[in-house]
Amino acid sequence: MSAFIQRLADLNPDPAGRRWLFVPYDQLSADLGPLSREPAEELGIVVVETTWKGRRRRYHKQKLALILANLRHFALEQAERGVAVRHVAGEASYGELLRPLARELGGLQMMEAAERELRVDLAPLVEEGLLEVLPHEGWLTDHADFVQGAGEDPPWRMDAFYRQVRGRTGILMDDGSPVGGKYSFDAENRKPWKGDPPAAEEPTFPLDPIKEEVLALVEETFPDHPGTLRPEYLPATAADAEALWQWAREACLPTFGPYEDAMSTRSRTLFHTRIAHLLNLHRLLPRRVVGEAEAMDIPLAGKEGFIRQILGWREFVRHVHRTTDGFRELAPEYGGEAEGSKAVRNGGDAEDEGATEGEGGANPSVLGARHPLPAAWWGTPSGMRCLDEVVEGVWEEGYGHHITRLMILSNLATLLDISPRELTDWFWVAYTDAYDWVVEPNVLGMGTFAVGELMTTKPYVSGTPYIRKMSDYCDGCALDPDRSCPISDLYWAFLARHEEALKGNRRMSLPLGSMRRRSAGKKEADRRVFEAVRGALDRGEAVTAARVERARDGSD
Template sequence: MPFLEQMRAAEPDAAERKRRTWVFVPYDRINDRIGPLAKLAPAEAGLILIESHAKGRNRPYHKKKVLVVLSNMRHFALEQQARGVAVIYRNGPPSYGEQLLELQRELGLPSIHLAEPAERELRKDLETWQAKGLDLTIGPDDAWLSTAEDWSAVFGDEPASAPQVGGRGQRQFLMERFYRYMRKKTGILMDSPTKFVGGQLSFDADNRQAYRGEVPVPTRPSYPPDAITLELIEWLSHNGVPSIGTFDGFDLPVTASDCRAYWQFALKELLPNFGPYEDAMSSREPMLFHSAISALMNVSRILPQDVIRDVADAYDRLQLPLARAEGFIRQILGWREFMRHIHRVTDGFRTVEQRPDPPSNRSANEYSALLVKERNDAAPDRPATPSALDAHRPLPPAYWGVPSGMFCLDTATSQVMFQGWSHHILRLMVLSNLATLCGFSPRELTDWFWVAYVDAYDWVVEPNVLGMSTFADGGITGTKPYVSGAAYINRMSDYCGKCRLDPRKSTGPGSCPLTALYWSFLERHQDLLGSNQRLRMPYNTLNKKSASERTELRNRAERAIRQLEAGDLVD
């Protein structure tokens, strides 16, 4: 029997519906150990799960993202039935809030319980339908490791805004301060309430090696699609909802037991070598020793508190070196929680000065049109458009897999188009770095990350891209733009040796444009960034270059941008 028919046939009758406490579990909180569901005995609990076509039509999500979310939801429904929880499962065109109101009226359900939604988009949807009669009881979201009170304890309650650029006249939040507080609060990797294990907060400096094949990368477990996932693939292939990427090669876990096994493999086989190579890039081993659990953690199949506990325990048992354990924990207890709060206190960056892209971006190329066709800038809750560096060029075809001739970019985008994932350094130092150097729209880049990655949700993608990656927020999230020339890519990867463009040449035939783009970026923004102390050394070098050398660099950079925008090979 098809899944949805099976769920309909098993729905509880009126008497059963009346005696149960009904809980709505959103697409990103698929776990019975968090939220209101965790507080109910199975025989008392009723679970509501909803698939919304409206969500899918908001933007053309990667096929593998849609699949990992919906397949995990469907398996979760069956797992909860097996526990004795009554389940109402719906699939329909309306939004989540509208379907909940329809259910409440159709079935006579009392107030529906849920934890505060993690995504702002979902919160706003539910608020709309609450105003039309939807009765909800909303509690705290205990999937997070920190609270608004924790944030206020570190940074106070003053709103975050950025009326100026480069750290002048605005709030600036440093992740290190928040991470330091969270380590002390949780006691993770602490020798005493005030003393960090190993005598220091971070061992990031130990984790910056390039990978040259020194250690073999273990073969990851694979979870081929089962009957439920195959049925979803068939349905999604013909439902008319726009999407990108491919279903081919999908092998992520979709059951609770397989998700746990996936994490245990990463903990035991990958993390012992994760630290030194966490910033490395390899065309032969694109995933290297990264756990790649973010897609599962962001839908709560794997809980961050479990992951942190397991890593700390592995260090205590001498199964993980301290630098590896601390580096991994910092990403979750520090950066992940920090970014969530940045998104919260800026209202999704709507408190930051807005500089919308010009209307010409709408039709700049067919790929830009794919991202912006549903965007309505006149809507009262339109997406945030900060652009402190006044960057508004449309994202070029290369980000959608059209060959650019730059091996680093083409390697990253081809991996994303197939897999829906790449590790953080490709995101930051290849994809975002190039976009920032060229002046591509931060909003459009954010929307691209949002549709292209299996782990992307508003609270994570917007602060990471509009904040850290592009400096569009003017310095709220990061103290400087994260930009580099070809030398960084050459040092940290094997890409340059496989590219026809020479990283040692910044101008002339066969030169890699990244270095010219870097110097031209600094020149273009010297009035804004020249006083930034973290950029003092590169600006000293730039100021020593002759006028003719600057002109050559500028011309090389402009030629590369034109070729990228046209979808031509960079030469």
């Protein structure tokens, strides 16, 4: 018998006479909703495991293990404290699996699903009166905060929203003014990391029979999914979550600020807390994390930067996603009438490694980027060390911090006119913390500028100098940053191709002016390098110094 099933049978109390809650995979906390207020002996929870979820996309194996192991341990923890547990397993959707049980139990309650995808799946049960939806108590803000801070209509800006929330909550405020005299200390958090102080070492967590069973199940059920399973780096119990947060407070946050934007081949963690995957499952609660970080005696710039990621950006992107119905409701200036902007099949081609079952999301692109995602994002060597190092880390760990996501993976894809939808789908399967409300705003909204100025002020693109300054990726790269690295060529070619679309953006006036001052010969060389690099990646070939140099001089 399954170790989990046996342990649950041993712990499960009498289910008679209880009120039943459906607890989805990302609401795994007894400190939210009815579980936090009502006697355990009066409540029962329903937890669902379904291969339908895992097969909608070819999710990283570590992500599947993370969700399933946490779900099972949470169920056991609730049974142990006296909450009855109904465990449902199958291959159908959540709605299909819950319908007969909801009828049997006289209806279910749940806190509102964070993911649009799950809300859509469960909508028929709500309409049939079988499922009552309660407010989600894990968020730190509500729609009124969003409207008051960012406005009713776009464009929306995180900084205005963040100031509003800081003022209402009093977080990092002193008598109505921001602690330290300003709301953001971002300018102080941009140092490269040269090896000192030593980077934090990622913590490990003890294995147990539940985790071992889940790891075997993932390998057996989803053998064709990408990514490496790392058993010792799988936090799944309440104790694991506590240990990770303690490590984050002690090993990371005191030094986080200055090196927040740094990248390195020597450490994928540096001083990032690596708690996002557990925050998004609510194994760690955002309110608690923000409150305890605020109380810490650490440098203000790092404290504010960390809190802004959660209280500011995380809350902001989920509001944008919900307000636009996952970017399905956009005005024309934000890509709403771009070709293919309606919901499409995620992954497209049946041979695509990210192909999925069912509808996959909105597909805006104000810059008209529609090129397929190259195999380099799936691990085929590109010849560009920055890209190859980051991709390797993602498929090994299901992790990368926000700057590698933005300034390597998204930057290069944007410079190459890669489809924002395909890149979004890639992020969705690749990262353990990825859900629709996370990846679609971060990639469609910020990473690729697919929705224009809806929620950001400009495209976040750069050439070689930024990557060279903020990382050690250029060290040892076969493409010399002074001679044969093509990323700056790609940058200038991007600006030239999209000059018409970007010329009204004030924040792009300086780079566009610099581009216009390049000679006609240099602009043509930029275009040739762009074609040569994208062509090589399309063929699954590495970009070489010789290829770049031939493209520049026109001999290729």
